[in-house]
Amino acid sequence: MAIVTLHLSTVKAYTENRPSGCPHCGSGLLQRWGGATKPVRDTQIRTAMIYRYRCVACRRTFRHYPEGLSRADQSLRLLQLAAIGWTLGLSLRGMSAILSAFGVTLAHMTVWRDAQAIAKSVKPDLSRRKVRVLGVDGFYTRLKGKPQGTLLAVDLGSGQTLALAQIEESDTQAVAEWLQPLVDQLGVEVIVTDDLASLGVAVEQVNCKRQICRFHALRWIGRTIKELRSQLDEDWQESLDEVQRTVHDMPPDGQRLLYMLKSWTGLEAAFLLCGSALA
Numbered sequence: 001m002a003i004v005t006l007h008l009s010t011v012k013a014y015t016e017n018r019p020s021g022c023p024h025c026g027s028g029l030l031q032r033w034g035g036a037t038k039p040v041r042d043t044q045i046r047t048a049m050i051y052r053y054r055c056v057a058c059r060r061t062f063r064h065y066p067e068g069l070s071r072a073d074q075s076l077r078l079l080q081l082a083a084i085g086w087t088l089g090l091s092l093r094g095m096s097a098i099l100s101a102f103g104v105t106l107a108h109m110t111v112w113r114d115a116q117a118i119a120k121s122v123k124p125d126l127s128r129r130k131v132r133v134l135g136v137d138g139f140y141t142r143l144k145g146k147p148q149g150t151l152l153a154v155d156l157g158s159g160q161t162l163a164l165a166q167i168e169e170s171d172t173q174a175v176a177e178w179l180q181p182l183v184d185q186l187g188v189e190v191i192v193t194d195d196l197a198s199l200g201v202a203v204e205q206v207n208c209k210r211q212i213c214r215f216h217a218l219r220w221i222g223r224t225i226k227e228l229r230s231q232l233d234e235d236w237q238e239s240l241d242e243v244q245r246t247v248h249d250m251p252p253d254g255q256r257l258l259y260m261l262k263s264w265t266g267l268e269a270a271f272l273l274c275g276s277a278l279a
């Protein structure tokens with residue numbers, strides 16, 4: 001079973017270096033212009049020291065933020081955590097509850113805005129990285145009582161969340177339009193999705209290979225076995241149990257076991273399903 005690790009950004013309470021240049025004009029001649037502590041919403045730090053600098057060339061001042069922090073009250077790590085919460089299917093309210101376990105109070109509307117901010121905050125990086133295998137998943141959040149379709153793109157190599165968009169996964173055209181720039185910029189060859197047909201069509205439109213996520217494949221097989229259970233009589237139930245067990249545990253000789261089951265039972269449909277899951 002593939003495990004996707006989502007790395008959380010490091011968050012520092014102090015800057016460890018001087019800014020490399022003025023954000024306005026690029027000049028490297030900078031004077032420190034005082035500093036102040038700022039309360040921060042994060043899983044570990046509560047306050048951060050932010051220094052101001054003044055550019056000698058253009059005379060404008062700016063704040064230099066420590067790693068993982070920005071003008072926003074929340075740290076980058078907290079934003080990422082919120083996005084991960086959604087990928088696990090948590091509601092906005094559920095995510096607020098989890099964050100409160102870290103001593104962080106966040107209204108659920110704020111959580112929602114943060115997740116949207118992630119897509120923007122990772123954009124500058126996209127030109128420099130290569131992502132061969134992209135994971136795409138859709139999920140629903142409830143916003144003002146209405147279900148809201150959301151799509152998330154994850155680099156399955158590093159586990160990094162790359163983009164988040166408010167798109168219904170059934171809207172093939174919108175999904176393809178969202179995927180195309182990601183595929184072009186990142187050099188994506190394979191897109192891992194669930195078994196939803198419309199996502200498959202979108203993946204084809206952007207000329208990528210599609211792989212069905214094992215998690216979703218298992219869910220799909222589970223549904224089929226359940227269907228077979230209701231259609232077949234009692235004599236078959238034990239064989240179905242065996243198929244289900246084999247697919248779930250994935251023993252090294254799983255394919256052979258399923259082949260034997262097929263020979264004994266003639267349960268062709270189940271064999272085909274499970275064989276593809278184990279391949």
Ligand SMILES: [Zn+2]
Nearest residue numbers: 022025055058
């Ligand atoms: Zn300047």
